Amino acid sequence: MMGPLAGFKVLEMAGLGPAPFCGMMLADLGAEVVRVDRPGGRKASAFDVLSRGRRSIAIDLKAPGATDVVLRLAGCVDALIEGFRPGVMERLGLGPDVLAARNPRLIFGRMTGWGQEGPLAHAAGHDPNYIALAGVLHAIGPGGGKPTLPLNLIGDFGGGGMLLAVGVLAALLEASRSGKGQVVDAAMVDGAASLMALVYGLHAAGRYRDERGRNFLDGGAHFNDVYETADGKFISIAPLEKPFYDELVRRIGLDPAACEGHMDPRVWPRLKPLFAAKFKEATRDEWCRRLEGTDVCFAPVLTLAEAPKHPHNVARSTFVVRDGVVQPAPSPRFSRTRAEIANPPPATGADTRAVLAAHGFAASEIDRLLADRVVVEAVS
Numbered sequence: 001m002m003g004p005l006a007g008f009k010v011l012e013m014a015g016l017g018p019a020p021f022c023g024m025m026l027a028d029l030g031a032e033v034v035r036v037d038r039p040g041g042r043k044a045s046a047f048d049v050l051s052r053g054r055r056s057i058a059i060d061l062k063a064p065g066a067t068d069v070v071l072r073l074a075g076c077v078d079a080l081i082e083g084f085r086p087g088v089m090e091r092l093g094l095g096p097d098v099l100a101a102r103n104p105r106l107i108f109g110r111m112t113g114w115g116q117e118g119p120l121a122h123a124a125g126h127d128p129n130y131i132a133l134a135g136v137l138h139a140i141g142p143g144g145g146k147p148t149l150p151l152n153l154i155g156d157f158g159g160g161g162m163l164l165a166v167g168v169l170a171a172l173l174e175a176s177r178s179g180k181g182q183v184v185d186a187a188m189v190d191g192a193a194s195l196m197a198l199v200y201g202l203h204a205a206g207r208y209r210d211e212r213g214r215n216f217l218d219g220g221a222h223f224n225d226v227y228e229t230a231d232g233k234f235i236s237i238a239p240l241e242k243p244f245y246d247e248l249v250r251r252i253g254l255d256p257a258a259c260e261g262h263m264d265p266r267v268w269p270r271l272k273p274l275f276a277a278k279f280k281e282a283t284r285d286e287w288c289r290r291l292e293g294t295d296v297c298f299a300p301v302l303t304l305a306e307a308p309k310h311p312h313n314v315a316r317s318t319f320v321v322r323d324g325v326v327q328p329a330p331s332p333r334f335s336r337t338r339a340e341i342a343n344p345p346p347a348t349g350a351d352t353r354a355v356l357a358a359h360g361f362a363a364s365e366i367d368r369l370l371a372d373r374v375v376v377e378a379v380s
Contacts, residue, residue, distance in 0.1 A: 003030020003330075004337040008172065009077040011070075012054065014038060017127075017152065018188065019083030019111040020050040021161030026079075026168070027053030028330035028339050034077075034355050036061075036070065039376040041348030046323035051345035057356065058349030058376040065374045067093040069356075074099050076359050078175075079107035079168050085124075086116045096183045106181040107171040111164045113155070115187035127155035127188070134159075134192035139199060143213025143220060159191025216240065216263070222272040223248070223262050226301060233284035234301035235291075237275075248296035252278050349378040 008031045012023040027033040035051070039058045042048065057073075059066050071094070074080055080099065082089055089095050089110075096108040113130045114120040120133075131137045131154050132147075141148035167184035175181055193200075199217070202208035214220040223245055224238045239245040242262070249259045254274065261267050279287065284300050291298040302310060308319035308326050320329045323344050330339035352375050356366045369375045 002337055003028065003339045004334055006030035006337065008032070008079070010034070010168075011036065011073055011077045011080045013080070013082035013084065013089075014041070015083035015111070017083070017156040018160030018164065019081055021157050022081055022109070022111065022164040022168070023054060024050050024052060025162065025165045026081075027342060030337065030339065030342075034073070034351070035346075036073075037348040039349065039373070042345075044345060044347035044350065044378075046325045046344055048345040049325065049327045052322070052327075053342045054346060055343075055351035055355055056346040056348055056378070057352045058378070060374060060376070061092055063372070063374045065369070065372065069369065069374060070094055071099070071102055072361070073355075073359050074106060075102040077103070077106070078172060079109060081109035081111065081164060081168065083111040086110075086112060086121050100181060104181060105175050105179060107168055107175060107184060108181065109164050109168045109171075109184045109186065111160060111186050111188075113160075113188045115190060116185045127152035127160075130155040130188040131159070131192045134189050134196065135200075136192045136196055138210075139196070139212060139218060141212045141218075143211065145212070147212065154192050154195060155188040159193075159195050160186065160188040163188075163191035163194070214265070216265075220265070220268060221262075222268050222275045225272070225275075227276055227279040229282060229284040229287060230280055231283040231285075235279060235284055235287050236299050236301055238297040239295075240297070244295050244297050247294065248291075248298075251291060251294065251296060254278060347378040349376045352377045 005026060010023070010026050010031045010033045012019065012033055012035045014035050014037045023033050023035065033054045035054045035056050037056050037058045039060050041058065042051075059069055061067075061070070074094075099106055099108060110116060112121070113125040114123065128137060128149055136154055137147045137149070140150055164184065164186035167186050171182055171184050199208055203210060208215050212218060216224055219225045224240060226234050226236050228234055237248060239248045245262050246256065249256050258274070259271060262271075282290075287298075288300050292300070307313060313319055317329055319326055320341070322341055330341060333339065352370075353366055356369070356375065357363070361369075370377065
């Protein structure tokens with residue numbers, strides 16, 4: 001293993017979405033991540049990108065003796081991450097207090113939608129609900145239309161899994177100084193709100209309207225938007241600064257005098273149709289030849305199939321091919337401790353015996369646990 005987290009060990013309780021994304025990030029950065037799966041789960045699949053870089057042990061958490069197995073594993077790691085509803089780990093006998101008694105330095109990372117407490121803490125929910133409550137969803141979408149779902153990038157991944165990864169890393173850094181572990185309570189509603197810090201500040205200052213499609217960051221401005229081209233494809237422009245805006249106006253052949261006052265919302269309704277008509281005069285590729293690489297803040301809107309092939313992404317190896325599957329490369333990048341994909345996504349229980357052995361279980365113990373179906377190996 002390479003990466004800046006080489007040598008750190010993480011136990012991941014299998015879940016969906018944000019917690020696995022956190023596990024993927026930690027594994028990409030070099031941590032040894034072991035995922036505790038439920039028996040009878042997934043087969044090995046190169047398409048399960050969120051599961052890359054892990055090893056898998058299958059444990060029936062409801063079986064007698066399963067709690068003791070997890071306790072022993074947790075006693076040997078630096079961090080544990082889980083994405084269950086509040087109280088589930090406690091009911092399994094694996095709450096933070098129990099684990100801390102075994103491993104005082106353990107970082108206990110908890111990923112939920114609503115947080116560990118509050119009126120909604122125990123309610124079910126998904127990404128749209130969390131970002132809606134944080135004020136994010138209301139702000140995204142066309143003026144006069146309904147809010148638009150930004151995939152599940154803001155709640156699940158940006159405000160969820162990535163927030164948990166940051167919290168775990170911060171707690172690991174603190175533990176290296178204090179020698180003490182702690183609980184990291186990462187809630188998607190909190191993380192989504194954090195991602196809106198700039199917008200909330202602008203709104204408080206009276207510089208951001210609480211209406212969709214009426215602001216300079218949400219498509220309300222003519223200079224920060226997506227436009228259709230002659231071939232039915234799309235481009236993005238975002239020259240917020242006046243020198244960049246002036247260069248765009250010049251390069252696309254509009255009258256500078258007619259485009260003055262670009263930060264004045266009163267001119268946006270007049271200038272947006274002007275820009276839309278201009279960009280419809282040429283294809284997306286033609287606009288790329290004219291604008292890409294300049295200071296007009298431009299990029300083509302690429303499909304999932306196109307993005308990995310773009311020359312810039314190719315030059316930076318932004319995407320990699322692993323076992324025939326195109327996927328994002330580990331990021332960020334490090335000058336000495338290069339992040340990498342350690343191994344492909346494992347089948348449930350693919351490493352059960354090896355993980356137990358590596359954590360001090362004797363061969364006879366492993367055989368007994370397998371015979372009692374407390375733990376399970378993958379079936380080839």
